[in-house]
Amino acid sequence: MGQPVTDSTDRDRVIEAPTIEPYPECEDPILGRTGGTPVIEHGGRQAGRTYCKLEYENPTGSMKDRVALGMISKMRADGEIDGEGPVIEASSGNTGGAVALVCARLGLDCHITFPEGTSGQKSGYMEAYGATTTACPDVASDHEDYYARQARRIADEEGGTFLNQYENELNPEVHYEWTGEEVVQQLDGDVTHIVSPMGTGGTLSGIARRVKEEYPEVQVVGVDGVKSNIWTSFHGEDPVEYDVAVEGLGKGERLPTMWFDYIDDVRTVADEAAFERARSEARNGFLIGPSSAAALEIADEYSEAPENVVLTIVCDNGDQYFDVINEG
Numbered sequence: 001m002g003q004p005v006t007d008s009t010d011r012d013r014v015i016e017a018p019t020i021e022p023y024p025e026c027e028d029p030i031l032g033r034t035g036g037t038p039v040i041e042h043g044g045r046q047a048g049r050t051y052c053k054l055e056y057e058n059p060t061g062s063m064k065d066r067v068a069l070g071m072i073s074k075m076r077a078d079g080e081i082d083g084e085g086p087v088i089e090a091s092s093g094n095t096g097g098a099v100a101l102v103c104a105r106l107g108l109d110c111h112i113t114f115p116e117g118t119s120g121q122k123s124g125y126m127e128a129y130g131a132t133t134t135a136c137p138d139v140a141s142d143h144e145d146y147y148a149r150q151a152r153r154i155a156d157e158e159g160g161t162f163l164n165q166y167e168n169e170l171n172p173e174v175h176y177e178w179t180g181e182e183v184v185q186q187l188d189g190d191v192t193h194i195v196s197p198m199g200t201g202g203t204l205s206g207i208a209r210r211v212k213e214e215y216p217e218v219q220v221v222g223v224d225g226v227k228s229n230i231w232t233s234f235h236g237e238d239p240v241e242y243d244v245a246v247e248g249l250g251k252g253e254r255l256p257t258m259w260f261d262y263i264d265d266v267r268t269v270a271d272e273a274a275f276e277r278a279r280s281e282a283r284n285g286f287l288i289g290p291s292s293a294a295a296l297e298i299a300d301e302y303s304e305a306p307e308n309v310v311l312t313i314v315c316d317n318g319d320q321y322f323d324v325i326n327e328g
């Protein structure tokens, strides 16, 4: 039997979120469940402390619910989305389901393109919420059949609005005014490091900008895969051929949604280390996705020091990854 990771005092270590509802669509009873995610103390064995912000408590189980709601709200307010859509998005997973939910609630037509390798659990959200979906071949980003290129083509040829989480800086802006504001209010300055997985970089960039406005000394650390180009572009190294198995982690190139000015370091975690950490966390009753498990691997290095307090962003739940979590 494993050792218990909590004691009775740990049960009090939940920091509820303030209520911040930045967009009118938050009045919808289902969309209004977005955001306001708690922070819990992770009962690790380090001398310092690690906290986790549980973004899996959002309606479709990830922080991308915030991005979908915020981007669509802002683009409706600016007239970029009018009438019934369609709203078009390219997603290899969580964003697609989130956009499909927001469109379903707002009565907007929705079309999601995704790479063929996307898991059935993730494309299932898109289909269940009634989106039209197009599975695209797993080809390099410069290929005309690449899923993000196909999304743009659909918008150009058939009309509609392409959200484009990969280039649209509304993505980090939503996290700046929403997730970042929550973090500032929840932790009230009692944090030395923030560690988060990076894909588009939107989550970490937005949080980082807001937190650094209040607490410039907080160290912000992004987590990338090994064969990926967030680390290489951040550190000025030559690009590598992208090949990361952890869903949500890493990118083939630097994107405008990565605001490096607010990020102090980018670290890498190997696929198998992330999967193994997701398995061991699950065995302790903390079922999280492998990208978040990768962030915990890095968080451990900082929380070794007794004076450090590390906040990790838990992007999604492990229930979409039973195939890898239950494999080991």
Ligand SMILES: Cc1ncc(COP(=O)(O)O)c(C=O)c1O
Residues within 6 Å of the ligand: 062, 064, 093, 094, 095, 197, 198, 199, 200, 201, 202, 203, 204, 247, 248, 249, 289, 291, 292, 315, 316
């Ligand atoms: C599971 C998971 N982790 C991490 C990320 C990275 O988040 P971001 O794109 O905000 O950098 C994503 C993005 O899709 C994701 O789905």
